[in-house]
Amino acid sequence: MKSSAPPPAAGRPSETRPEAADRLVAVLAFSGIVVSLMQTVVIPLVPELPELLHASPSDATWAITATLLAGAVATPVMGRLGDMYGKRRMLLASLFLLVAGSVVAALSDGLGPMIVGRTLQGLASGVIPLGISIMRDELPAERLGSAIALMGASLGIGGALGLPAAAFLAERVDWHVLFWVAACMGAVATVLVLALVPESRVCTGGRFDLVGAAGLSAALLCLLLAVSKGAAWGWGSGWTLGLIGVSLLILAVWGRWELRIGQPLVDLRTAARRQVLLTNIASAVFGFAMFAVSLVLPQVIQLPKATGYGLGSSLLTVGLVMGPSGLVMMAVAPLSARISRTRGPKATLMTGAVVVAAGYLLGMVLMSEIWELLLVSAVIGAGIGLAYGAMPALIMAAVPVFETAAANSFNTLTRAIGTSAASAAAGVVLAQMTTRFGPLDVPSENGFRTVLAIGAGAALVAFLVAAFLPGHDHAASAAARPATEATSAEPADN
Template sequence: MAASGAAVRPARGVHRASGPTARPGTIVGVLATAGIVAALMQTLVVPLIGELPTLLHTTASNASWAVTATLLAGAVTTPVTGRLGDLYGKRRMLLACCVPLALGSVLCAVAGSITLMITGRFLQGMGMGVVALGVSALRDLMPPERLGSSVALISSSLGIGGAFGLPIAAAVAEHANWRGLFWAAAALSALVGLLIWLFIPASPTPARGEGRFDLVGALGLGAGLVCLLLGVSKGADWGWTSPATLGLLLTAPLVFLVWGRWELRSTTPLVDLRVTANPQILMTNVASIVIGLAMYASALIIPQLLQLPKATGYGLGQSMQATGLWMAPAGLMMMLVSPLGAKLSAARGPKVTLSLGGLVIAVGYGSFLALSGSTWGLLVVTVICNTGVALAYGAMPALIMSGVPQSETASANSFNTLMRSVGTSISAAVVGVVLAHTTVQTGGYNFPSENGFRTGMLLGCAAALLAGVIALLIPGRQGMPTSRKSRQ
């Protein structure tokens, strides 16, 4: 069944499971809500990080795992849920992702120890695949004329949820019991699951016996990602030359080499490396890594500048709640810009939109040099940067989906999402190193210096420009796919 009400013939070798029917607008609304709720999980704990050591009787180093656990879980499980979505149905896996989101939120709400908190945060990270699954489901469910704008909106939901999540979480943490944050997250996750059950139709799946899950490939990719991302994210805490950090970073490429050899020999790989080697897919994924690296610099730097004390001479002395409110308009801008990006992709091709997105992000970073002295100036910077992010986020899935068979849509989109996560993790490490090595002392405390912030933003600017150039090198003028038939 098609969301538009017209019959759509499933691709050869696939069958369509039973499921509800819904109008295209309802489908997009539900999937966008799911993406926003998933994004809320990432920012939910930010206002509590400084207080977790006291609340849960632990050290600051242990408390930081409440962030790291979600990052690792999301990176490792997103490609797995994508492949499972291609094999067993995207609606089914969307529902499955809601289970760890809700269960993890409940565990965090009742946590009396850091161990239980980290476990809950890990489970929340396991549900992050809903965005890539939602984007992929649109290819099966939406009329061709609505596909581009729908994909752009769902792709932007991560940024939208992140931008709105911070002020909401800060307000609740400041004026109510912190556990209420996680009870609310659990309720939202359950609500999203109910909406998916009621309104999202089933997608085509391979005929019985024609596909199997590559467990060895999943374990190999997970091991490589844990080594890479754990080394990158914890290197600053452990020391970049410590045996643990060096061991992880040296082990990661070896694991990926073995994993790649396995995937090339497998008849049903977790990630079809031959498809990802297609120049269009390869260059899009490379651009995604660099976009992730570029965009995350502002997310790390601007909140710090807003909250640093005015005594530093460049800090703006805002509370966590006020900081979130100053950054919220950037999320609204992503929502407004995403349909415009879809129209540009339809007219000029998504690689032009992706390149323009990188250029706009670079302009935002450049404007930081002149506007960083006031809250209103930083508001303008975040709005410009998120305009570019909205353009880029909407273009990347379009490029991926126009270059892969329909039977691999979710897997390919999930792998692309993973590439962005790798970029943001590298960005966090690089910016962290820059800020740690450029400090000033004010009132007996060490703070990152103004030059450190400027250097971090300039690095983000350079990365954004590089992403724009890479996007222009993507072969051909590809548009959104206009047929739901598999190209296998």
């Protein structure tokens, strides 16, 4: 049957003056960076969370797990609501949740309030795909490529730049200040969006798929809970295997439901198109690939020198080593757009995957000095920046303009699932490949190298998946079509 969604109204990107376009890009990129900061703001506190929250170590990890689960649920839901009722409206709602969550966390002294605050922060995860969709609706074609490359990279930029800042504050002030800073930055982003970001006219209306949202949320909660807690529960335990089984069962029923209704949460027929499907697979694999650097480098930097391979430095040094990768991601955004414009986003994604693989292979050799790890981090950051700029362009080239937010949100979700899977896989490797250091078993040097090798392999798999993407040269220009030209797109069959 045909989708009952009405055709979108015309947007006005051609009326956006250059200075207004600059402000729009700056505000949306800043909002994306602010949201990504919430992923790193708690990292300096992880070793101390049990004491700070008066909880056991296993319970304290919920302060991190809650954000992951909430983000997985919110990303596709906010994307669909943005397409239906207004992307700016959902962007503001997401930022409001971020501010509210940061305030709750800042006021907390126990595990319960902290989990509530971190859950609210996770519900803001849809900001980046919403921002990319607003850019497609509002910007002229000549500005769109570099803008979405910057917005796509903002997730990595905020995470990389936030770590040194959070580490610096955690060493010098009360830990609650970290969340007050996050709340203030979220409030600034909210005010800027209110003042400078227009509401797009590209809006479908219609009825929200509550059953589909509930089904996908339940499936993701079961899957990610099993992945994130599998190491603690045991990968062969009844809880882990049971949650994975329930997740697969729910996904099967959910998929059947989404194929039968007229206005689904996720248009699976569109998602099954070759370009969309392969891009989402590449995103999941790339999400798996990019996590290894975040796990290996901090541990190598902080392990004592007496291990023979640790560098014995502080968490602040970790931040200073990882931070420049965010600047590199920002710097390569224009290059990503240029490659996409001249060779197509497929070439950009493949180039990014090769650069990431090269960075990991470099890391397997260069692990003995701070400057070596800084170089490795920067190379991997360059590859991530290239790839993150290409993925939204590939998605937008293959979906109607009135499905942009939902499609980009689903792409972001697949990347997050890949990252979660990488965390679990790397955790298993490092738990098995250990060496004795005093009374403790710590990850061995070969364990770290194995994780880096897995990251390189995953990046090469992403390269191979991207190689099967359609090679037509108009992909970048199709992604850059303004909303006024996209109104003729037919809704996907349903």
